Amino acid sequence: MRTRLKLEKQYEDYVIENKEKHYRIAYSYVKNADDALDIVQEAVFKAYVSLNTLKNSEYMKTWFYKILINSSLGFLRKQKKVVTMDEENIAAFYDCVFDEYENIDLNNALDELPGDCRSIVILRFFEDLKLEEIAQILGENVNTVKTRLYKSLNKLRIEMND
Numbered sequence: 001m002r003t004r005l006k007l008e009k010q011y012e013d014y015v016i017e018n019k020e021k022h023y024r025i026a027y028s029y030v031k032n033a034d035d036a037l038d039i040v041q042e043a044v045f046k047a048y049v050s051l052n053t054l055k056n057s058e059y060m061k062t063w064f065y066k067i068l069i070n071s072s073l074g075f076l077r078k079q080k081k082v083v084t085m086d087e088e089n090i091a092a093f094y095d096c097v098f099d100e101y102e103n104i105d106l107n108n109a110l111d112e113l114p115g116d117c118r119s120i121v122i123l124r125f126f127e128d129l130k131l132e133e134i135a136q137i138l139g140e141n142v143n144t145v146k147t148r149l150y151k152s153l154n155k156l157r158i159e160m161n162d
Contacts, residue, residue, distance in 0.1 A: 023036055025068055038075075046071065131145050
């Protein structure tokens, strides 16, 4: 019982310390602040409920990222059934100005990548994870992750040059 309480405390500290990273990852998938917050909340809950499946607390980061990414992908699968309007279409109805972010070309190019490749690029360069950690999160072989990463980078290079 004492180890469960200790693990819960470690989990609580981890979630609080890394909440911005978790939000950023979810946002990179859904591109909506409210949805990203919902996904993080769902992932935190799912992880807490299944805390007993974490065999080693040293792997809490990769374990939680896997839950977070799967929650994000699950949300996107559900959203495919819903037709949404983007900011340009909404702006056509209202006279308003939207902020443009600096790296719009990069964001658009990332959106063109398949989901698994996008995950690898985001985790590697935006979250600064090692290839071994990414492989563990995605449940893939390290060499598969390397191959997808290099193919994705080449595709991004081509997209950005066009």
